[in-house]
Amino acid sequence: MIRTTLALAAATLLTACSATGDSALDIPDVAMGEISEDTLRDIVRELSSDEFEGRMPGTIGEEKTVALLIDRFEKAGLQPGNNGSWTQDVPIVTIEGSNFSTLRVGGPAAYLEFEPRKDFVAVSYREVPEISLEDSEMVFVGYGINAPERGWNDYEGVDMTGKTAVILVNDPDYETDGLEGNFNGRAMTYYGRWSYKYEEAARQGAAAALIVHDEFPAAYGWNVVESSWSGPAGYAQRENKGMDQTLANGWIQKGVAEAILTAAGQDLAELTAAAKQKDFKPVPLGIAASLSFENSFESLTTKNVIGVLPGSERPDEYIIHTAHWDHLGTCPADDEGDDICNGAIDNATGTAALVALAEAHSKAGAPDRSLVFLAVTAEEQGLLGAYHYATNPVFPLDQTVGGLNMDALLMGGPAKDVTVVGAGKSELDDFLEAALAQTGLVATPEPTPEKGFYYRSDHFAFAKRGVPMLYIDPGLDLVDGGTEAGIKVQDAYYAGPYHSPNDEFDENWDWSGIMGLMDTFYLLGRSLGNSTSWPNWVEGDEFRATRDEDCAASEAGC
Structure with missing residues (x-):
């Protein structure tokens, strides 16, 4: 099933005030993409099957996952992202x-x-x-x-x-x-x-x-x-x-x-x-x-998987999309003796989102800037794949405009909003505001900012190096039941399936809420890809100084 949404051009301004209030950002008007729900379903179903053994780095589950991603990235129209190779070795101990x-x-x-x-x-x-x-x-x-x-x-x-x-x-x-x-x-x-x-x-x-x-x-x-x-x-x-x-x-x-x-x-x-x-x-x-x-x-060596859609006008400027493909492998068995931590929600969903977005962008044609799709390894062991890439970037970080992270997309049904983890940190929020004007959704700050979720997923490895990153989750204000129902869905997942053998694919999942989020991700990537702006962190943010130093020293990027 292909989901197509018409663009609401009048709802998006060509420019918007930056989050810092001291400059104007170029936020281009872009059309909606065609996101395949079938792609999302099929990849989540396959990645979270017992055949993949919980996708632990260094196992047969990694081999199968990497092979699947290379195949799907190539079919989506991407090119190998690491100097002719689809993978980047990540040595860990x-x-x-x-x-x-x-x-x-x-x-x-x-x-x-x-x-x-x-x-x-x-x-x-x-x-x-x-x-x-x-x-x-x-x-x-x-x-x-x-x-x-x-x-x-x-x-x-x-x-x-x-x-x-x-x-x-x-x-x-x-x-x-x-x-x-x-x-x-x-x-x-x-x-x-x-x-x-x-x-x-x-x-x-x-x-x-x-x-x-x-x-x-x-x-x-x-x-x-x-x-x-x-x-x-x-x-x-x-x-x-x-x-x-x-x-x-x-x-x-x-x-x-x-x-x-x-x-x-x-x-x-x-x-x-x-x-x-x-x-x-x-x-x-x-x-x-x-x-x-x-x-x-x-010691062992595991792999990041990298695909790129080269930009049509400024291919040396990059928008990065991240999601971790790995999970825990085996874990304590449930009452029925199942000890495979399948990781359907965490994070087969985000990994599938990478492929679905790659397909949609490739079908629409390359934007001005290059789009990078990075499936990282060893997130569950401490964001190790993301840290390795951020320390050894294939595409220079001072030429990386910003990025989007997708991790553990909960199935709560249609929502009126998206949840922004770490809202107010960067000028990427302005691009988000414009995208939401098209999708008809609203941005809701995370309900528990004291838990520091912004610092717990792969985008953080890039933020720490100065690259502005957005981390967005499905909304909690559900069409059926409102915020109370959304919080129940979230709490039920983290109290039950999370990091257990019960995080498994369900054919009866309602994907409608995820599809609204996918539209938002697509518009963000497309808008950033066609923009001439280099969004920064807001003044006083802990990552602003690092970005400013990199930009001041850069000859080719920000």
């Missing part, structure tokens, strides 16, 4: 810790011991067989943020070399009701993510970093921490084998943090309140941490 000691904390007034998994979890990003943290002085560093553009530095005045940073989760104003504050109020910034906190601790020279788990600001319970931080974890393979990272990164239960600070003559609640203020200074605790464990590691 998996590291697994074992034989953990207790976490031992000692000082003049107390000696404490904490049990692995029950009280703390820890990993090392270093490819070394043994980790030994011995008598490392502990320092409470608030939220562990160094953000010069916001006038904030939780490490000011302290030399962290060889020390252990004790860090609060999220960022300082997460309890704010609105979106105003030093760190965007209730909406989490990248500074609130655990990945940033570990990176910054390493930059500061810390030997270890321990994040204090608190369920509300973390947005998940200790059970999630325990399961996610146990067993093998994947990392990008690095020439220095991760030796610029801390010896150990981990989480401690809130009660453990309270006990440690009490032993240091401090109070967690008082220090947490102080850490919310701009004049906070790090607090040496006068006690030391010790921890040891063993590491085993294994």
Whole structure:
């Protein structure tokens, strides 16, 4: 079945005010495309079949997935995207810790011991067989943020070399009701993510970093921490084998943090309140941490799949579309003994969307700029395929105008809106507004910005490198039942099928809501592809400085 929607030309302006308010963007009027619902159905059905064994990188499931994508990209009219090849090798290493000691904390007034998994979890990003943290002085560093553009530095005045940073989760104003504050109020910034906190601790020279788990600001319970931080974890393979990272990164239960600070003559609640203020200074605790464990590691090479529709006028300017093809392989079996995590929603849907959009754009003819369709690997292991491409781009990032990400498209039926994850971050929002004027939908900000979903999918690897990226999900304001019904659909998925053997294809799915979203994606890609503008991040966004620096140094791009 081919779904065709007539363009509503009068509804789209040729230009629109930018999100920063200091320039006008060229937002061309473009016609709707022809999106094949049959393509979406067929690819999701096939990718999520048991034959693909859950699409784990390095398995027969990867081989089948890569072959399918190459075949469908070629049939869609794309060209190989990596200098004549359809794939890009992504070398990764998996590291697994074992034989953990207790976490031992000692000082003049107390000696404490904490049990692995029950009280703390820890990993090392270093490819070394043994980790030994011995008598490392502990320092409470608030939220562990160094953000010069916001006038904030939780490490000011302290030399962290060889020390252990004790860090609060999220960022300082997460309890704010609105979106105003030093760190965007209730909406989490990248500074609130655990990945940033570990990176910054390493930059500061810390030997270890321990994040204090608190369920509300973390947005998940200790059970999630325990399961996610146990067993093998994947990392990008690095020439220095991760030796610029801390010896150990981990989480401690809130009660453990309270006990440690009490032993240091401090109070967690008082220090947490102080850490919310701009004049906070790090607090040496006068006690030391010790921890040891063993590491085993294994290397493998997995693949990104890349197709390109070369632009007709400016082929050296690129619009990127991303979705991850991988899933978990096997996982704990359900009551019927099924242990294949099929990943139909997550993310066979987004992968199928790449192909359907490629077909539609190719049928309409190439826009002025080139369109890149990038199916990345190893998202479930930490966005590794996206990070590898962003670090080793086939198409230069300063020539990449912006991009769109598709991940886990829920089947809730027809909706009145689309959900914008990370709304207000860039001038891409203006292109979105114009596209929605044609589809008749509206943009709804994500309902839980404090959970930081913008920093959890593949587009983030590009945003971190300065490339403006949009992340849009199906709407929650359903035609049948409104927002209450939409939230029930979302909650039911994440409480049930998500990351389980029950994320399977259903022939009875209602695709109408997805098709409205697909129209939006198509219009965005087409409009960006024909525009002469280079949309940027808004002033003050954490990625603006990186983009500005790249553009200032660029001779061929932005």
